[in-house]
Amino acid sequence: MQSLPGFRDFLPEECARRNYIFARWREVARRYSFVEWEGPPLEATELYKKKSGAEIVDQLFNFTDKGEREVALRPELTPTLARVVAAHEREFKKPLKWFSIGQFFRYEKQQRGRLREHFQLNCDILGEAGLAADIELVALCIDVLRAFGFGEKDFVVRISDREFWTDFLREKDVPVDRWDGLLQAIDKFGREPREKTAEKLGKLADPVFTTLKTGGKSEKLGKFVDGLRVFGLADFVSIDIGIVRGLAYYTGIVFEVFDRAGKFRAVAGGGRYDNLIGQLSDSSVSLPALGFAMGDVVLGELIQEIPHVCQGMEKAIANDRKIDIYIVIAKEERRADALKQIQQLRDRGYRVDYPLAPTKVARQFQAAEEAGASLAVLYGDEWPQLKIKNMATAEQELISQLA
Template identity: 55%
Template sequence: MQPLPGFRDFYPEDLAFREAILCRWRTMARRYGFVEYDGPVLEPLELYRKKSGAEILDQVYQFTDRGGRLVAMRPEITPTLARMVRARHRDYRKPLKWFSIPQVYRYERAQRGRLREHFQWNCDILGEESREADIEVVALLIDLLRSFGLGAEDFVVRVSDRGFWARFFERHQVREEQRYGIFQAIDKIERQPREKTEEALGPLAAPIFRLIDEGEPWEPVDRILAGLGARGLSAFAELDYRVVRGLAYYTGTVFEAFDRQGAFRAIAGGGRYDDLLERLGGEPMPAVGFGMGDVVLGELLRAKGKLQAALPRPEVFVVISEEEIRPAAVRLVHSLREEGFSVDYPLHAAKPKKQWERAEAVGARHALLADFRLMEGKVEVREMVSRRSRVVSLEAIGALLKTGARESEWGGESPPLGSPGEKGLE
């Protein structure tokens, strides 16, 4: 039996890769002064009806629970953030710099770069209306990608502004109810033939494509690009009016990150959503943020060879020479674990040769030979890479493992594993 379409199994090596990404997300967010929050996987469907737009509602996993409530599995976390902040915003000093790494769900066609579930890094600043907040979140996005070793030749953040398009709509007398559909068409420009976009835009196609192709100065975007330039990040960002973001709640700055070669979907995207809390019945509060999924980022890092995630390996493997020694060996294992070491050992009787092979297979840094000397309060410690060994007292094992021994204190190289001279193998 396979998992459902668009869902993933995470085998240990897959989980190690995923956790390396999530760990980097947390590290970079905290470096920028953000604190972590989370919310429930299930929310009232009404939360997304008020805020996310028709496209998201079409993709929501939803059901009616036993209490008759319409429930949705979260397709994103920004509405949850808005709900939480609305409820307790007076308890926190502004601005809020919050981040979260939820698993989110959307029922859409599974394809490369887009699944029906993914982990998403969301970073938001709430209660700050200055453009410096916009610059801060874009800089964080850029620095996260740079931290993986990606350069300006690998990715770019395209910056635009919904306010620019609002002025365009006023000039061309576009009604409010028509605007969301136009944004949807502009958002899909690079993903569908130009003729299809022109058909969707109708008489507005010519002026819209002229603006996109020729560009036009817009002071709010110019300030963001200048702010990034002051941080030495100008090579990573550019103006691009094709970026409008498909979600209905954006009000100002919008931006998306793409690989330079155009081989992948958007790596990340976000913008300013100053009206969202008010639309949910709260007090007005400016806000800006972005989301980045693990799927496209993971594909990009694999393609570029920028992230090698190794499985965790034990610091110590205890080899038990004889079953009569097992009770004392297990006490040693437990003692080392209490000191904070990662320790593995054979769970059933096995020949020492097989145990040494297991120690190598799991990548243990050290192996301890628990033989007759253990009853005398001593144990042989072996460095698995150098094959050097040393006999130490039980009281000295912890210090030796933490700091290592001086070169002169190690014995000579032990015989190869499985050779006749190997202790405990005869």
């Protein structure tokens, strides 16, 4: 029996790569003083129907549970975060800088860079309305990718301002209830046939296409880039007014990260969602917020694409897999003594392995080499002395006991 379509089995090699990604995510988020949190994988379906937009709702893994509740596996984290913060915001000093690493599910067509489950890093800042928070968040996103070894020649952060387009629609006297659909159509410009986008936009097609071609002017985005320039990160970003983001709750600056070669889907994306917490709390809590998500599927593909980044990952994984000591049991009557020593070493934090069954000595030394052990310790004819072999230099010595 095989796994379900769009779902992955993580064998040791794949699991090591996944954990490498998780470790880099966690390391950089903590470097920026973000604290980790987590939400449940299952939520009320209504949470997504109210706040995520029609496209996400159509992709839900949802069902009726045994308590007759309509529930869904989470397709994203932001609605959960907004729900949690709306309920507990008085318990925390502002601004909040939170991150999470979790698994998410969307029932959608499988294609390159898109499965039906994925893991993603979510980083959010809550309680700060100023542009400095937007700059900090994008700086974090850039540094996360730099931690893997990517440089400015490998990826670009395309930034935009959703308010630019809501102002545009307001000037055109477009009813507010049509905005979400039109913004989604603009967001898909270039990713679907021009005729299809024009059909969705109707009379707005020509002015929208002209604006996308000429580019829009935004003082806010100019200040944003200047802020990143102070960090020395301006070369990683470009203004692209065509970035809108498809989710309905975005309100201000939005951004997406792409590889420079244009081979892959967006590596990451996010933006401001200042109204979402208020909407979920029936206006009892008003808190500006912004965040981004970075998925493991496209990121993993991009790592494999860039040779020096891939080599860095494989080297780190190989080093992490190495053990400190391999205990060679040459005489089975010494096994009990060896096991006692093994437990003492493990209690002190050393990575130790040994043969679970009687094995030829040559094969045990081979196992020590394959495990990347620094030392091999032989329990044999020399007992109560131990023979120590440095696996890197092949030097050997006799000692009375392990230090």
